Amino acid sequence: MSRIRAIITGAVGGFTSGMTGIGGGTVMVPLLTGYLKMTQHRAHATSLVIVIFAAASASYWYVARGDIKWELAAALAVGAVVGAQIGARTMHSMPERKLRLVFAVFLLVVGVRLLVWG
Numbered sequence: 001m002s003r004i005r006a007i008i009t010g011a012v013g014g015f016t017s018g019m020t021g022i023g024g025g026t027v028m029v030p031l032l033t034g035y036l037k038m039t040q041h042r043a044h045a046t047s048l049v050i051v052i053f054a055a056a057s058a059s060y061w062y063v064a065r066g067d068i069k070w071e072l073a074a075a076l077a078v079g080a081v082v083g084a085q086i087g088a089r090t091m092h093s094m095p096e097r098k099l100r101l102v103f104a105v106f107l108l109v110v111g112v113r114l115l116v117w118g
Helices: 003-020 026-034 040-065 068-095 095-116
Strands: none
Touching: 003 026, 003 040, 026 040, 026 095, 040 095
16 A cells, blocks of 8 residues: 555545544545555544544644534543444444445435435
8 A cells, every 4th residue: 555545545534524524434434445445344443543633633723713512522422432332343243245335324324314404
């Protein structure tokens, strides 16, 4: 894998994450599986690590503007930690084809939701 391709992939995912609040999974996983030719499981795992850095970097601007509801963020974080553990264990038990299907359905549902309940 080319370091340049990895940097380009990270830049696209980071830009999208900072601009839209998404990017960890919805942008990075397709880039990692398509552009960088990673397996689905490895792309999901790598995406989770990358989102830490993208979120920390983008959060600076939101903190500076006072856009974060800290009490809500703390409560969401508790649930997210528990949910992420369950999700990671579930992901590892799925065959790659099924994981790809679950991810595709997730993206479809999110897309329809944004179009219908924008």
